[in-house]
Amino acid sequence: MSRVSRIATLLYLYTKFRGYKTIVRFFPHEVPDVTVALDYMRMPGGPTQDAEQWALRYIVLLWLSLVCMIPFDLAQFNDEGNDVAAQIEAVAEDHIGKAGLERETASIVLSRLYIRKDMSTRFPKFLINTRSGVESSGETFKCIGRLKVISEILKSGSAELAQDNLGSIWDIVRAVEAREALMNNTIVRKFRVKVLSRTSLRILPSTYQAGRRKGRALLRGPDEEQADAVDEDIDVPEDVETVIEELMQALQDKDTVVRWSAAKSVARIAERLPIDLGNQIFDTVLDLFSIHSMAAANLYDLPAVAESTWHGACLASAEIARRGLVADDKLSQLVTWLSQALSFDVRKGSHSVGSNVRDAATYVLWSLARAQSVSALAPLAEGLAKKLVTVSLFDREVHVRRAASAAFQEYVGRTSLFPDGIDVLRKTDFYAVGVRRNAFLKAAPEVAEHLTYRDALVDHLLSVSLRHWDPNVRQLGAQSLEAICELDLEALGQSTANRASKLLQSIDIDDIHGALLALAELASACNILSDKTKCDAKKREMFAYLNLVPLSTVQSSRNSLVTSAACYLVSTAITQNEIHGSPVKHWRDIIDVGLRHRDNAVQEQSANALASVSRLVDCSELLQRYMQEFSTGTPTLQQSLGYLLGSLDYTAYGHNLSAAIQCLLNAVNPTSPGRFGNVEARRNAYSSISRLFQTIAPKISRYLSAATTQELFSALQNGLSDYTVDQRGDVGSWIRIACIKGLAEVSTILMSNGDDLPLMDYFPPEVYHEAIGGILKQGVERLDNVRQTSGEHFLGLLSLPSPSVENAEQWRIDGEELFKRLYLADGEGKGWKESSWFFPKAVKMLQVARYRKHVLAGLVFSVGSKTDSTQRPVSQSLVKYVETLPTVSRSDGEYSVRSLLEGLLDQVKGNLGSNTVVIPVLQTITVLLEADALTRLQNEPEGLQSLRSLLSIASRNSARLKNVQRIQETMKVIANLLVIAPLYSEGLAMLPQFFTHRFPKIRSDTAEYLYMILQSKDIEVETDVAEEILLESEWTSGNMADVESASARFIEALSRD
Known part of the structure; x- marks a missing residue:
């Protein structure tokens, strides 16, 4: 790319983010520049003729649009019969039909050329050519460019130029309307609207101020009041009425850019008209809201096509309001429609439409705050405040929440009419409502502390959020409802529950789901009551509402959300009374359906429900039945059982704990016939081991023997070796992550309770350090998420205080200071998943002898990774680290190059038949050999012996190998050993x-x-x-x-x- 091309691209980028009108002011605009720019564009074979140089053409045309405005007659630049004006026109005409950005600047060139008084005679011919082109060929891009020229001239040209050619312009518009292909183009329709509106503006008086309120006057004298009553009697041309009708249709266009242009046009025309006519236009805009509303029982019954109409009406209302054209007697009607627009959310398939309508409605309210008088807004202030607060807190879309917050801020700052405005604004500012969860669960309860807004928030949650199409909004809505009701549970709890229960009778599954979630959260909120009798009574009332949900609804396979919510209600609302005799006869069936469901979330909720039951009654027989049925059942049942066994409360009742533990051990034991074949089921079983320890943590010795504890811990350690792979990839990583979490959590629990049990028997130091080694091995392997999980839990163990036992230092992590220096000292806050940051530090962990074997094994797997983002940094880091090591060890415990090589060979010696072990080791050795990191071993007798062992192991049975990758890696090792002089002949012979x-x-x-x-x-x-x-x-x-x-x-x- 040439220097001029790069400059053009840079200038284009400037215009892209700052606008061409700002940038073009810095272009040179001397008289000689006219011919320079023109000749450069017309240069035969010049750079602008290259198809790829679109940015250069764009910038030169933009420059030409500036210099063609010089205040001198262009005729004086004519030379030897060359007409400069004609040449400029020809250059622009050549590019006005292009599909690229050149069309934009070519249109600007022509518009500024025709605006010149000495060039205005060329404009009629341009219009004739435009009309003939539209009627004959109807080329879309050329039509767009020419309409842009006309719209720019109508905007910036003289009134005489526009009025003299109005007839031709009308003909062009009608010709465009007659071409269906052109009217199907969004940009054509947008420029058609611009041409229509600007034509009308040229017909109407340039300014009309009688009775207009530009902004809001703080002080108004009697003369000004009298002036408001003055009205001029002017005749509105019939063409303007036609244009207004066209604009009303454009407000309903399917594309936003057309509606937006039409909205601004309607407001500009209304601003030029007398008050009465302006009010008629505004009434017509308001009538757009009712077009689709007549046949709809409520807002949710509106058709999806109503979105365009309502959006256009909101945009037009905003532009009219922004100009101060809304009469005070129309304000109430407008606000009524806007209140509905703020809730516009029409379901369409698996999603909804209407966020742009809600956004535009907040824009209207923002405009009203800036233009209307305080006295006119005062009667509506409280209702507006409540509506804006609910939208800013509970709307699904972040841009709508922030827009509503901005409108609320405008009213607080300009009118001071909103109750507790400053305090509420502080809780619902731009950042507070930016995150949906924060808006629902933190900001909403804080706003609800103000009684003025509390009922409105509760009403919105019950009528909108709990019925929303998005299940995440329903869930957040239920949680927010709980947080608000907790402010005054006595007053809000029962009435809110009664209103929520009415949704259970709906035929809409979303309504039922939202109601069940709300009742479950309200039941959970009852736990804050100090009176247990009253708490249980309220929970029983919540629980009784389950009768309104038929079991068939819960059993439907498509109603997983309802099943999950029903189980959630059981888990939060069940009390002792329901165990022995409940009016809800099918609650046990609900739990059973949930446990057998294929959805993981439903299984977890049903297990939690049974866990709540287990705190109230002995479930031994029930659990035994599930273990017998599920352990040999389908993968879905095994998944459910794996989660269930860790959920029960074994401290309240025994629940046959020993059988549950044995079932978990069998589920994860590779040699047991009861092992779960499903990966997700084994993952759940491993997670249950950890949760079981959390349940019995205060009294571990009471429920578990030392042998059982070590057996469970050993099962978690063995899970770190699960590398199951299927069509989904390394699904064994799910198990390894669960085991990493389990080992860290169980270790923490055991050491935290060291003073209550014989820790040496339950948790010997060597077992703990073996677990640390396993976690570190996973921490240096190839998967980012596994490394990150390992790092988080390892650093947690690193910060764990010593147990309160004798010789507590035995449970301290070896190399503790090194680890803290590597990962805690710099304060960078980067995670272990960041390969380029982590691996240069990770290789230094090889200095800790106790965990060296595990770390080296993990690094080997990473070097053998096919992921370049892992393989490259770990290989480079390992090579650099090896270069810092001595060749051989000169003292006990010193790590050397030979020690590293022997460590690699030890991994291979016992696993020569396993390609998954041998291949990564050979790949690691190849990396070191290619970097000459092992070459210096030949200078030491011990080192040379290790290299001979390497050659022997690598070539062993190589002729009988069948795995292509292993053969290749063996060949590479032997080839690299040719540089070792004592091994040259042996290697060459192989x-x-x-x-x-x-x-x-x-x-x-x-x-x-x-x-x-x-x-x-x-x-x-x-x-x-x-x-x-x-x-x-x-x-x-x-x-x-x-x-x-x-x-x-x-x-x-x-x-x-």
Whole structure:
């Protein structure tokens, strides 16, 4: 890209974020610039002729639009018969039909050219050409460009120029309307609206101030009051009435840009008309609200197409209000419609439409606050305050909440009419309502402290939020309702529950779901009552409402949300009375349906419901039945059982705890016939082990023996080795994450209760350190989410105080100071998932001997990762770390390059048959060999012996290997060992088995990799002949005799004999 092209692109970016009108003022505009810009655009074969140089054409045309306005007659620039004006016009005409941005600036050039008094005679011809072009071809892009020219001239040109050509302009508009293809284009319709409105504005008086209120006058004298009554009697042309009708139709257009343009046009025309006519226009705008409302019983019954109409009506009302054109006697009617518009949310399929209507309605209210008198707004102030507060707190969309908050702020600042305005504004400002959860659960209860707004908030939650199409809004609405009712539970609790229960009789599942959630949250709120008898009585009332929900509704497979909410109500509202005799006969069936449901959320809620029951009655028989049925049932039932066993309260009643523990152990034991085959079920079982400890934590020794505790802890440790993979990927990571959390939580519980149990028996130090090693191993592996989970819980254990037992230091993490220095000292706050930040620190954990084996194993898995964002930083970090190590250990405990290599070989020695272990180790060794990080081992006898062991292990049974990747990694290790002089001959002798392998890919990969080695490494042998053999031989040939011959010649070429 040339320098001028880069400058043009930069200038275009300036115009993009600052606007061309601002940027063009800094362009040069001297007289000679006219011919410079024109000649540059017309230069044959010049840069502007290149199709890719659109930014250059855009900027030069923009420059031309500026310089063509110079205050001199363009005729004086004519030279040798060249008409400069005609040339400028021709250049712009060439680009006005383009699809790119050149069309925009070409339109500006033509409009500014025709605005000149000496060029106005060219404008009629332009209009004639435009009309003929529309009627003949109807090219969309050219039509857009020409309509933009006309709209700009009507806006900025002289009145005479516009009025002299009104007939031609009307003809063009009608011609456009006659072309269906053009009217289907949004931009064409937008410019049509602009042309229509600006034509009307040229017909009407330029200003009309009688009775107008521009802004709000703080002090008005008697003369001004009298002036308001003055009205001029003017005749409105019939064409203007026609335009107004067209604009009213445009307000209902399907595209926002057209409606927005029409709204501004309606307001501008109304501003030019007498008061009575302006009021008629405003009445017509208000009538738009009722077009679709006549046939609708309520706001929710409106058709989806009503969105466009209501949005256009709101935009037009806002523009009219902003100009102070709303009469005081119309204010009440407008606010009534706006109150409905603020709740406009019409369901359409799986979502809804209407957020733009609500946003526009807040814009209208904001405009009213700036333009209407305080006395006119005073009767409506309290209702507006309540409506704006509810929308700013409870609307689903963040832009609507913030817009409502801004409108509320405008009223507080300009009118001081809103009750407790300053205090409420502080609780509902831009940032407070920015996060939906914060708006519902924090800001709403704070606002509800003001009695003026409390009933309005509760009404909105019951009538809108609990019935919303989005289940997340219903859930937040129920939680917000609980928080508000807690402010005065005696007064609000029962009445709110009664109103919510009426929704249970609805045929809409969303209503039933919202009502059940609200009742469940209200039942939970009863726990704040100090009188237990009164608390239980209120809970029984809530529980009784379950009778209004038929069991068939709960059992429907499509009503998972209702089933979950019903179980939630059981869990929060059940009391001792319901256990022995409840008017709700089917509550046990609800729990049973939930436990058998396929949805995880429903299973969890039903398990929580049974957990609430377990605090009131012994569930041993019920639990035994579920264990017998579910443990050998479908994967769905196993998932449910896995979660259920950890949810029960084993401290209130025994619930056959020993059988539950044995079921959990069998579920996760790889050798047990009762092992859950489903990954999600095993994950739930592992999570249940942790939750079981949390339940019995205060009295662990009372419920668990030391042997059982260690068995459960060992099960969690074994879960770290689950690397199950299916079509969804590494689903075993779900289990590993659950086990990491479980190990950290159980360790914390056991050490926190160390003074109440023999910790040495229940939790030996070596078991704890083995768990730490397992967590660190997961912390340096390839998956970001697993690393992050490991890091969070490891740092939690690092900060854990020592247990209150003798020799407590045995439970301190080895290398504690190193870990704190690595991860807690810098205060950067970055997580372990940030590979580039984490791995340079992670490799230093190899200095801690106790966890070295685990950390090295994890790093090996990361080096073998196929994810470049993990593999690259860990490889680079490991190489840099190895370069800092001594070659061999000179003292006990010193870590060296040889120690690292021996550690890698130890991983392989016992797992030669496992490709999942051997391949990552070989890949790690290859990374180190390619970086020459192991080369210096040949200088030490011990190091050389380790390299010999490496060559022996890598080549063992290599001829019988079938896994292509393992064969490739073996070949790479042997090829890299050629640079080790004492091993050169042995390594060279092993290469023919790869050159002559039965897999053609292995042969070609070997030749390619060896060529790279010979090019980049110094093996102290002349390699030119060998390289030529590698390049010229057909290694993938089916003629094995030729391949074997090439292999023999290659070996001979590199032989030192």
